[in-house]
Amino acid sequence: MVLQFLWRRCIATSLHLDSYGLFLKVYPFNFMRPRQNISEIFSTFIQFEADRFKSWVYDAKLRRSIENCLLKISDNQHSENFWAIYWHKNWQNQPNSLAETHLSAYLQETCYWSAQRTIPQIASVQCTLFDCFQIAIAEVPKILKACDPDQKATLKSYSNVAFGNVIRDALRQKQEIDFCNDWALLLKLSRKRLQESLQNAGLIDETIGCYLLAWKCFVDGYILGKSPQARKLQKPDSETWKIITQLYNRDRLTQLNPPGTEANAQTLEKWLLLSAKYARSYLYPVVSSLNAPKTGEADSELQDDLPDTTQNESLLADLIAKEEAETQKNQQQEIQNLLITTLGKLPPQSQKLLQLYYQQGLTQQQIAKQQQIQQYQVSRQLAKTRESLLLAIAKWSQETMHISPTSNVVKYISAVLEEWLQNYFGNLEPQTSKEQ
Amino acid sequence: MSSFCVPPTQLWLEVSPEVQNQSWQQSQSSVSPRHRWNAFLNQVCLSTFLPWLQTEYAPEATVHTLPITWELVNGTAINIDTKRLILIPDKNLETREFSVPQEWIDIPQWAGDYYLAVQVNPDGQWLRIWGYTTHEQLKNQGSYDSQERTYSLDATQMIEDLNVLWVVRQLYPEEQTQTAIAPLPVLSATQIENLCQRLASSTNPRLELPFEMWGALLNSQDWPQRYIQKPSLVNLRQWFQNIVADSWQTIESYLGTQPDFAFSFRQVADVAEQSIQRVKEIELANNNQAVVLMLTLTAEIDGRVGIRAQLYPQERNVYLPRNISLALISASGEIVQSVQARETDNSIQLKRFKCPQNTRFSLQIVLDDFNFIEEFES
Numbered sequence: 001m002v003l004q005f006l007w008r009r010c011i012a013t014s015l016h017l018d019s020y021g022l023f024l025k026v027y028p029f030n031f032m033r034p035r036q037n038i039s040e041i042f043s044t045f046i047q048f049e050a051d052r053f054k055s056w057v058y059d060a061k062l063r064r065s066i067e068n069c070l071l072k073i074s075d076n077q078h079s080e081n082f083w084a085i086y087w088h089k090n091w092q093n094q095p096n097s098l099a100e101t102h103l104s105a106y107l108q109e110t111c112y113w114s115a116q117r118t119i120p121q122i123a124s125v126q127c128t129l130f131d132c133f134q135i136a137i138a139e140v141p142k143i144l145k146a147c148d149p150d151q152k153a154t155l156k157s158y159s160n161v162a163f164g165n166v167i168r169d170a171l172r173q174k175q176e177i178d179f180c181n182d183w184a185l186l187l188k189l190s191r192k193r194l195q196e197s198l199q200n201a202g203l204i205d206e207t208i209g210c211y212l213l214a215w216k217c218f219v220d221g222y223i224l225g226k227s228p229q230a231r232k233l234q235k236p237d238s239e240t241w242k243i244i245t246q247l248y249n250r251d252r253l254t255q256l257n258p259p260g261t262e263a264n265a266q267t268l269e270k271w272l273l274l275s276a277k278y279a280r281s282y283l284y285p286v287v288s289s290l291n292a293p294k295t296g297e298a299d300s301e302l303q304d305d306l307p308d309t310t311q312n313e314s315l316l317a318d319l320i321a322k323e324e325a326e327t328q329k330n331q332q333q334e335i336q337n338l339l340i341t342t343l344g345k346l347p348p349q350s351q352k353l354l355q356l357y358y359q360q361g362l363t364q365q366q367i368a369k370q371q372q373i374q375q376y377q378v379s380r381q382l383a384k385t386r387e388s389l390l391l392a393i394a395k396w397s398q399e400t401m402h403i404s405p406t407s408n409v410v411k412y413i414s415a416v417l418e419e420w421l422q423n424y425f426g427n428l429e430p431q432t433s434k435e436q
Numbered sequence: 437m438s439s440f441c442v443p444p445t446q447l448w449l450e451v452s453p454e455v456q457n458q459s460w461q462q463s464q465s466s467v468s469p470r471h472r473w474n475a476f477l478n479q480v481c482l483s484t485f486l487p488w489l490q491t492e493y494a495p496e497a498t499v500h501t502l503p504i505t506w507e508l509v510n511g512t513a514i515n516i517d518t519k520r521l522i523l524i525p526d527k528n529l530e531t532r533e534f535s536v537p538q539e540w541i542d543i544p545q546w547a548g549d550y551y552l553a554v555q556v557n558p559d560g561q562w563l564r565i566w567g568y569t570t571h572e573q574l575k576n577q578g579s580y581d582s583q584e585r586t587y588s589l590d591a592t593q594m595i596e597d598l599n600v601l602w603v604v605r606q607l608y609p610e611e612q613t614q615t616a617i618a619p620l621p622v623l624s625a626t627q628i629e630n631l632c633q634r635l636a637s638s639t640n641p642r643l644e645l646p647f648e649m650w651g652a653l654l655n656s657q658d659w660p661q662r663y664i665q666k667p668s669l670v671n672l673r674q675w676f677q678n679i680v681a682d683s684w685q686t687i688e689s690y691l692g693t694q695p696d697f698a699f700s701f702r703q704v705a706d707v708a709e710q711s712i713q714r715v716k717e718i719e720l721a722n723n724n725q726a727v728v729l730m731l732t733l734t735a736e737i738d739g740r741v742g743i744r745a746q747l748y749p750q751e752r753n754v755y756l757p758r759n760i761s762l763a764l765i766s767a768s769g770e771i772v773q774s775v776q777a778r779e780t781d782n783s784i785q786l787k788r789f790k791c792p793q794n795t796r797f798s799l800q801i802v803l804d805d806f807n808f809i810e811e812f813e814s
Contacts, residue, residue: 122441146592162592172441187558188529220469233559382444387599405607414597
């Protein structure tokens with residue numbers, strides 16, 4: 001919870017500044033009104049307009065739910081994080097869509113800023129803010145499963161990293177697809193995904209069977225190719241085509257039902273290129289809209305969604321008691337100081353790299369160009385620098401709080417560090433760009 | 437290109453063209469395409485990641501797996517003092533899920549501490565380590581696929597910051613990472629024999645038997661060797677006792693049948709110390725040419741064996757085929773050294789090396805798609 005405090009302070013002062021400052025150069029000014037109270041934070045969703053934040057929209061059911069909860073406790077001074085833990089634990093006791101949607105509402109800004117921050121890192125890929133937001137927010141159920149509310153990072157810190165990872169991964173995947181030719185793409189596919197692509201394209205089962213076998217023979221034929229020259233990711237040479245055709249015509253007899261007709265290299269090539277085309281369009285990051293507020297739902301559904309209420313009440317009471325005990329505000333400052341001191345002791349070059357990466361939002365490639373060093377040196381130095389900061393906090397919590405720095409514990413510390421870096425350097429943004 | 441979007445929390449490594457070529461050539465000794473992919477991707481991964489790891493974090497790191505298991509199971513084990521890393525390479529584009537073969541989790545002798553997810557480009561040009569997890573997490577939170585026999589974890593459950601591992605290694609090297617593993621049955625010789633026969637014709641023996649039997653079989657001493665039918669091990673100590681295996685001849689008896697060879701050979705015949713020389717003639721496929729591999733062994737004072745390996749053309753007045761290569765491969769599958777013939781080489785040789793007793797190594801000769809490999813024990 002120490003780290004939760006750290007995060008809370010950061011988020012209160014810097015979320016907006018950080019994000020405007022960082023992205024003014026890339027995006028036109030856009031303002032996101034901070035949500036005012038617990039009720040709003042847990043029951044509103046972002047509405048987009050022209051790929052930007054437009055407004056907060058209430059979900060009536062969620063609003064009633066959270067307001068009911070607020071009525072149950074006399075002391076209304078609990079933080080949003082208190083409620084986040086409450087809903088998260090509620091969801092853990094019994095996964096339910098109500099808790100999930102409350103938390104999805106809660107994580108809207110985190111998701112929005114993650115998308116905003118990550119997109120420019122992979123500028124070669126065209127993807128709208130809205131699409132990235134949707135890809136990331138759809139991960140909320142998985143994040144709820146993966147994140148442990150008893151660990152040293154808030155759900156928000158954890159999600160910040162998880163959203164960033166999922167968006168980066170989707171964009172990386174899209175980039176790989178965009179840049180690789182059909183043959184390379186076919187080698188990078190799983191059978192399962194290709195099958196889905198072909199089904200999605202509306203092919204009949206018999207055709208899908210042929211295409212899948214052709215694909216398998218291509219992948220096998222590629223590695224059976226005779227010389228290292230054949231290893232280039234391009235159209236197979238005539239000798240490899242021979243192998244592929246032989247494999248196909250042998251295996252169709254046992255693996256296809258009906259076995260179909262004998263195929264030659266031209267036919268197989270045509271099928272493979274079609275398969276690649278279908279896979280390409282299928283793998284384009286898929287957007288599902290979990291975020292849309294559900295309107296017009298009958299009141300009765302609220303009752304269905306709510307798990308055993310006595311259990312919820314005891315959970316609530318339990319959390320109220322615990323948070324009092326866990327409040328140790330002075331430690332929050334200690335970690336901040338620790339990080340700032342550690343940062344100050346780093347070689348100037350390392351500090352410079354952090355600044356370029358986290359404050360100016362430059363990619364490693366851009367940094368390499370600007371600093372006139374190799375890209376691998378940028379990534380190595382950034383990793384080493386980040387590691388030294390991580391080591392400092394992990395060591396501190398080991399020594400002063402007697403927490404064993406296991407992989408799992410340090411994983412959460414890493415999430416806190418990531419958020420601190422983003423916010424700390426966000427706050428250092430030159431005054432001029434904030435005011436534009 | 438793909439390195440552009442790798443954040444400082446992940447590791448992206450470029451693979452040298454040498455490693456790409458050697459890995460490709462080594463994979464050629466595998467028969468089935470599946471095994472070849474395994475051998476290629478794992479070798480690329482090992483030859484690139486291990487030197488990096490030794491330089492950056494753990495000079496003591498050593499490889500654990502015999503390359504033999506790549507024929508059967510995907511993955512490579514690396515030991516760092518008391519902990520074991522398992523690298524699982526995959527050429528798949530998608531990295532939102534991490535799947536680990538059951539063998540690395542449920543065979544007590546195989547199980548690791550940390551499991552690293554590695555994406556390798558299909559041509560072997562680069563690799564990316566995008567996260568890691570522990571044995572305990574895979575076993576307790578992973579979902580088990582009984583058809584493929586894998587444990588899988590969603591990317592959000594993984595530790596996507598590899599720096600976490602290096603920090604834990606520094607602060608808490610004794611971290612508890614494994615959960616309990618049920619012991620596997622011990623198979624009798626007859627059982628092993630029967631199972632071997634049953635698997636002889638299988639294209640994917642991994643999934644043929646109930647897992648307990650399969651795991652126990654993998655654990656048994658000599659089965660994996662037998663499965664891939666490696667030629668039997670050449671025991672070098674027997675050479676000192678004057679025992680000669682069929683395909684290896686003494687230099688005298690070989691010269692008796694091939695007097696011409698003395699011509700090409702004489703230039704190095706003046707070996708001073710007490711040494712043993714044996715030769716083996718190797719037919720190169722499609723080349724109508726043969727080469728002669730010659731080993732010169734010297735017993736060292738410290739009990740080790742000094743070994744010189746040389747390759748000659750079999751016929752007089754003929755150069756070695758251009759690009760033919762001779763390589764020394766360690767028991768773990770690493771290429772220790774290799775040498776390649778140029779346009780007009782009369783012979784090539786490896787730098788002389790010394791082996792402690794009972795050390796295994798292989799010598800490999802490669803020319804285009806021709807591949808000869810023989811394993812030795814000192």
